[in-house]
Amino acid sequence: MKRTPAQKPATPAKPTTPAKPTAARRPSTAAKAAPAAPAEAPDVAAAGTSAPAPARKKPAAPRKPAQRKPAAKPTTAAPPTTGTAEGIETAVVAAPPAPAPAEEIVVIPAIPAPARPSAATPAPRTPRVPRTPRKPRAAVSTPPLVVRDIDPDNIALSIRGLVKKFGSTTAVAGIDIDVPQGSFYGIVGPNGAGKTTTLSMVTGLLRPDGGTITVLEQDVWRDPVAAKRLIGVLPDRLRLFDRLTGRQLLYYSGTLRGLDAATVAHRSDDLASAFGLEDALGRLVSDYSAGMTKKIALACSMIHSPRLLVLDEPFESVDPVSAANVVEILEKYVAGGGTVVLSSHSMDMIQRVCDRVAIIVEGQVLAKGTVDEVRDGGTLEQRFVELAGGRKSAEGMEWLLSSSD
Numbered sequence: 001m002k003r004t005p006a007q008k009p010a011t012p013a014k015p016t017t018p019a020k021p022t023a024a025r026r027p028s029t030a031a032k033a034a035p036a037a038p039a040e041a042p043d044v045a046a047a048g049t050s051a052p053a054p055a056r057k058k059p060a061a062p063r064k065p066a067q068r069k070p071a072a073k074p075t076t077a078a079p080p081t082t083g084t085a086e087g088i089e090t091a092v093v094a095a096p097p098a099p100a101p102a103e104e105i106v107v108i109p110a111i112p113a114p115a116r117p118s119a120a121t122p123a124p125r126t127p128r129v130p131r132t133p134r135k136p137r138a139a140v141s142t143p144p145l146v147v148r149d150i151d152p153d154n155i156a157l158s159i160r161g162l163v164k165k166f167g168s169t170t171a172v173a174g175i176d177i178d179v180p181q182g183s184f185y186g187i188v189g190p191n192g193a194g195k196t197t198t199l200s201m202v203t204g205l206l207r208p209d210g211g212t213i214t215v216l217e218q219d220v221w222r223d224p225v226a227a228k229r230l231i232g233v234l235p236d237r238l239r240l241f242d243r244l245t246g247r248q249l250l251y252y253s254g255t256l257r258g259l260d261a262a263t264v265a266h267r268s269d270d271l272a273s274a275f276g277l278e279d280a281l282g283r284l285v286s287d288y289s290a291g292m293t294k295k296i297a298l299a300c301s302m303i304h305s306p307r308l309l310v311l312d313e314p315f316e317s318v319d320p321v322s323a324a325n326v327v328e329i330l331e332k333y334v335a336g337g338g339t340v341v342l343s344s345h346s347m348d349m350i351q352r353v354c355d356r357v358a359i360i361v362e363g364q365v366l367a368k369g370t371v372d373e374v375r376d377g378g379t380l381e382q383r384f385v386e387l388a389g390g391r392k393s394a395e396g397m398e399w400l401l402s403s404s405d
C-alpha cells in the first residue's frame, strides 16, 4: 500500500528497542512496525495502566472491521455457543485467559477511537482494554420464543390451543404448554393475563371455549372423572367448608377421593406436621389466618397423592418460613416423580424453585422453556417486565404529594 507522508511515524522506532511512550507517537503505524513480544502480553493485560511493554506501546489504531484478522488464528476463536444462557456462560468460563498470542493485540482493541492527546498535554496512556476474547454477538441477541423439545412420552400435562372468552373479553387466546413429568413448572404473568382462567380449565373447574387439555393421557374435558383422580388442586379465591375443623376438612377431602378413614388419619397427621398445623387441626378453619388457610387447602390438595399438583398462588399470604417448608415438601414430591404447576407473582421464587416457566401476557404465551432459557442471562423479573410491556410511569400523580386540606 502506498504510504503518504502523513502516515509515517513521527519518530522512527526500532522495533526491538524499548522506548518510553510519547504523546506524539502515532498508533497507526505501531502495529505494523513492531511485532509484540509474546512473553509480555500477560503483563499488559494484567497491569492495565502500568508501563506498557516496548514492542506493544502503541495502541492498535482504530481499524476498519475488514482490517481485523480474526480468522487468521483459528485456535483462538471463541468456543461455539448454543444460543442459550448456558452457552454464554460456557463461552465466558471456557475463554482462555492471558497469555494470548501477541499477534492478537492488534485484533482485540476494537473500541472507539481514543481521544487524541493534545500536543501541549503530556497524555497519559489510555488504559488498555483487558484482552478478553470477545463474545460472539449472536449469543447475546434477543432470543426467540423458546420452545425446547420435550420428550412426548414424558408429558404430565399437555395444553393445546386453549381458548376462553368472557363476553367480549378474551381471557385465554390460544395457549399451548407441555409440562414434563417430574418438573416444577411456573406460570407467570401480569394481573389479568389469564393464569387463573387457564389453571381453572386445566383442573376441570371451567369449561374451555376451545382447545384440549390432557393430564397423563386423560382428556380433562372428555373424561373429567379419570383426569381429576390424577390432579390435586389449590384454586385461587378458594372457598373451603370453613365451618369444619382442619382435621374434618382433611377427612372430607380424603374420603371424597376414595381413601379409607385410617389412611386419611395417618396422612392428615403427616401433612399437619409438614405444614406446621398440628396445633390447629382441632380449630375451625374459619378461624385460621390467611396463611394457615392456604396451608390447610394445600394439604387437602395433596392428601390423595395426586400425580399432578396445580397450585394457583400457593405462596400468597404464606410467611417466608412456611413458604420454605412448602417448597421443601413440593421438592420432595417432584423428586418422587410428581409434577407441580404453579402460578405466582414472585419471580424470585419461581426462578429459585421452578425448572420451567411460561410467561403469559394477554392470554398468550410470550415465552416458555427452562427458567435459564427464558431469563436469558438476566433475571426472570427483568424478562417478565420486558415482555409484559415495561413498567408504568407514575407521571401525572403529582397531586398525591400535595395536601388536599
Ligand SMILES: Nc1ncnc2c1ncn2[C@@H]1O[C@H](COP(=O)(O)OP(=O)(O)OP(=O)(O)O)[C@@H](O)[C@H]1O
Residues within 6 Å of the ligand: 166, 169, 170, 171, 189, 190, 191, 192, 193, 194, 195, 196, 197, 198
Ligand atoms: N368469571 C369471569 N367473568 C368475566 N371476566 C373474567 C372472569 N374471570 C376472569 N375474567 C377476565 O379474564 C381475564 C383474565 O383473568 P384471570 O383471573 O385469569 O387473570 P390472572 O392472570 O389470574 O390475574 P391475577 O394475576 O390478577 O390473578 C381478566 O380480564 C378478567 O377480568
